[in-house]
Amino acid sequence: MSNPADLGVSSLVLQTAEGGDINPVYLGIFVVYLLLVLAIGAWAYLETDDVNDFWVYGKRLGPWLATWSYVANFVSAVSVIGFIGAVYGDGYSIMTGIIFGLMLGVSGLYFVVHKVRELNHVTFPDIIAELTGTEVARPIAGFVLLANAWVYLIMQLVGAGLLVTVITGVPYEYMIWVIGGVFILYTVLGGLVSVAWTDLVQGTLMVATVAVALVYITLDLGGIVTINQQFAALDSGYVAPLGDGTYTGLAVLASIVAFFGTIFTSQATIIRINATDSIRTAKIHLAAAGVILAVFYTMLIMLGAGTTVALTDAGLTVDNVDMAFPVLITEYVPTTIGTVIIVAILSGILSTTDTRLHACGVTTARDIYDYFTGGEASDEKLMRVSRLSTIGFGIAATAIAVNPPGTIIGLYEWRAVLLTSALLIPVYVALYSRDTPGKAVLLSIILGTAFGPGWEAFGAPFGAPPTFMGVGMALIGLTIGHLVLKGQKETPAETAVGND
Template sequence: MPDLGTLGLAPTLLQNGVTGDTNPVYLGIFVLYLLLVLGIGAWAYRKTDTVGDFWVYGKELGPWLATWSYVANFVSAVSVIGFVGAVYGGGYSILTGIIFGLMLGVSGLYFVVHKIRELNHVTFPDIIAEITGYEVARPITGFVLLGNAWVYLIMQLVGAGLLVTVITGVPYEYMVWVIGFVFIAYTVMGGLISVAWTDLVQGTLMVATVAVALVFMVFDLGGLVSINSQFAAMSSANVAPLGEGTYTVLGVLASIVAFFGTIFTSQNTIVRINATKDIKTAKVHLAAGGLILSVFYVMLILLGGATTVALENAGLAVDNVDRAFPVLITEYVPTVVGTVIIVAILSGILSTTDTRLHSCGVTTSRDIYDYFTDGETSGEKLMRVSRISTIGFGIAATGIAVNPPGTIISLYNWRAILLTSALLIPVYVTLYRREMSGEAVLLSIVLGTAFGPGWEALGSPLGVPATFMGVGMSILGLVAGHLVWQGQEGVRPQPTASDD
């Protein structure tokens, strides 16, 4: 889920000690919300009997639950703030530069679902072990995915803690621990059962309340035509498809590739696809989820334009674009409407963090611990390892989020480049070309991992996006490696680990 620079705000606010007056109404709503999701977690604990329940809902996830769980997981609190802030600072061009890529990413995933389900595995490293024929691919890929999920946890906690602090007035260092404790607790209790049911509540509330907020702003500002006219009058770049140099055609293409790669190679995406009860359900939940998300993001972009016009008319300009939406809530809209928006934001806070935390637990137990114990560990012990690692990674992420580094957004970009460069091409190609050399696939992963993030660290020389460099080297490794090893393989070794 793209966070769009919103986390760059956190270090500045924390260093300046910025907190607002305590708002008892917003604080009360926040507390009630936390109690609700904890209650769902306690209920899910009683439904979680096996490690299969904890990991993949016993592979019984239905279309309605799967759809809203996917929607809630896809949209985070940080992305809500970030998209509105991006529109405030750069106009509607984000619709072309970012959201277009996101929706094409979801659409592309639809066409590979059947291939993922045919492999009948649990996690993404399982798939890589299958297509390479080497079990060692599981921990190698697992460590990459674990680092990605953990960085994402930190980013979500910082964004969520900052947002709730601004709205409720509770000091950040306390709020981030409260949020961390709650999402750790209910994720540990029920695994994917907790995550899916809380996401159902969160996803529904999130979409509905953003719609309500947009309707209020449209009526308040005289209609969509009036909003867009005022928005264009502020700057013609606000309504230009690519802004004033904000995006280039090459950059948009890189965005599409990067977001598809990130979506396709996310552990939580693969886990959800494998948790559905059949291929039809897996396809339906992606198609329906993609449609809901497309409408939701359009509403969010329009809300960003309305926010910009409203703040401009009220003389409430902000020095950091990421404060635009919090200022709209606290300074512009009535308390009742602010309450509605708070519900949407709170829905996004936990719906994304719980998914990443659940992925950490699954990856640690299934792809790393299970490998080093030769796949002979009992399901009961694997579930215990999942819960312990979930607690450990959650506490560690929360502790770092209390005093976050100032370069978190660069880490977000790094993780997107890493996943796409390392995994997109070798895995996607070999899902359809099973005769590809296993060694070539591993070489492709290694080259993509090295050159994608490495090129980004060098500042993307020659104007070549790091995603293109990483994917290009990944392709080169796959082709060259296959030419070298295809005649030397004999019989490809087959994975021995069984699915739980």
């Protein structure tokens, strides 16, 4: 299997930076879309009275809004462009290596969501602080989560910028700033109120329009069976669970662990759980979202196969797999169908962009600023810090997205290693084993953070997957810390934060 990171999204950006002939139809659709989400942001600003509204919707998210907000948050540029591109490059093996892990994560979270919601906090570091009995856990975990959210934000902007540049003809460097600016603005205005309601609109459009696109491709190419037969004829490895043989069972297992871990440790997910109006709603929204996402990803992978067959039949090829779906839109399907597909892609990408922007603001204000001010900051001050940090991280991510450091899938894999290595083992052991020493949990977080991404940065020596190294070192740190520190009492200054 080819490594998506080796394909170099930076070269793709250079190739598309000049744009092309302006397509007034697609450009018009995009402008209307941006105006719609801005209008929702303006309305949400009027509905946001305090920092509790901005952070967690006043903890009144109902089942319907929570479900579609989670679905839209879950589906991103990775899903709509990256996954289809991965199918174009490597076939159905992505189902084994990534999507299976993601769906396991949603299923697994369902069985622990009641424990998370019972703690009645705002953020993931709040929970870690209570589980460890150490306030310093808040900024430590907060910095890990900020790095994850920021990288995720960059890849969303890259995906949106590449897509819109190709379909509208507007140069990439201009489009990336337009997209970043609009989503910074409406997220700053209404916080989770803006995010949740735009997610409802975008999630519904996304699932419906992907279904329409799949129906069109299926009918155009002669049916699902025909597509699968032609897909297999292109390369028998495309339909093999492990691809062409270079995707080993060990690599699959490491990938499943990594992506399983990202669900359990996502700040955006924890914020949404804590924003629901009850434990019952928290469980319902995960169960319903899991069903919707399972159907959606099945459709998306089938659409990836159809994209590969359609481009091949038309004699169209792409040098970068991330361009497969945009090229299908501009060069293969009629404008009417292309319009439908664009709505789906933009909905998937931009719903996740606002979520990560919101998470950056909440994490900075709640988990870092509030800690270093000794918990004395007023609600008004926390609201201001949330908004200013949202603007700052948004501008910085947009600037990086102008010349990004890797492909969408490559960036996605890096943050999966980071989150899983740092937080999966220590946090969920502490959640179920409340006598685990807090300092042992912190040691585990620090070792996982250092060894997972660090091992990947060194090129995974000896063929050991970075996820295994990170999780393994986190487990070793937790075990040693438990043995050495068990029975020690925390000092009064290290007591956990109380419930909000």
